Amino acid sequence: MAKRPPTIPDSELDVLKVLWDLGQATVREALETLRAAGRQWSYATVATLLDRLESKGLVTSDRRELAFVYKPVISGQEVRQKRVNSLVDKLYQGEPGLLVLHLLKSHPLDPDQAKEVRSVLDQMMGEKSRKKER
């Protein structure tokens, strides 16, 4: 029974996000930030979560003066990438296009974003058609 690969559960993700925002934080700083954002956790809970993140190798800690300072090792970009890939694999037959379609159909974009999306798309199509041109 192979050990499961490490995942990032919701609660850990919440504290990781704080580290991305602040760059680094002590338990107490993270706690304050999370409290401000509505999470009613105890100090020990946050400490545990940071600890678990560290055993998974996703953050590092560095003792400074009184308290440990935690820094993210994994970036938001990486986490997003993994999550999206896994979603596409599991629910969109590995076809990112299906997910894009789904998103556009069910969530209207605001005009600025729509424009940006279009330009990315045009660029992509431009290359493709220049390349195939049969």
Added chain:
Amino acid sequence: MAKRPPTIPDSELDVLKVLWDLGQATVREALETLRAAGRQWSYATVATLLDRLESKGLVTSDRRELAFVYKPVISGQEVRQKRVNSLVDKLYQGEPGLLVLHLLKSHPLDPDQAKEVRSVLDQMMGEKSRKKER
């Protein structure tokens, strides 16, 4: 300590997918399908998973002759919807556009899909600009 809302773990999702594909299935049918797809599970494992799905209200069972026949109650569409929403909320600040951009940038679409995406987008932009036109 509020009970956590029911989720659909990976293993359950795999059997649910079989139900979506086949429309309905007995434990054995699901097992065969999963085996064919490479999942090396025992009969009892599949039975347990279907059972858990049923307690979560995501499938129903109906005794036919020998065995129970399970049918999905929740659709693939619904599950996709929820997953996408939660991904967007958790990692894209609730902005679906960011996810769309990310997808387009990191996963090139094939031309047919690109075309389809563009048409959906054009339609959307058409409405918007007609509507705001200030």
Added chain:
DNA sequence: GACCTTGTTAGACAACTGTCTTAGGATACA
């Protein structure tokens, strides 16, 4: 020195997941 305040550590504990073993009820066929 006796006490707070902050911090860390260890561990508790229930719910959820991933998998399976085993016991027991039907069905089927020799």
Added chain:
DNA sequence: TGTATCCTAAGACAGTTGTCTAACAAGGTC
């Protein structure tokens, strides 16, 4: 009728997640 099949039921058991209590160390304060 006995035995091989196939099914459900019950529950085991370890690993993960969500959250916390409680013990204990180090730095100030009176």
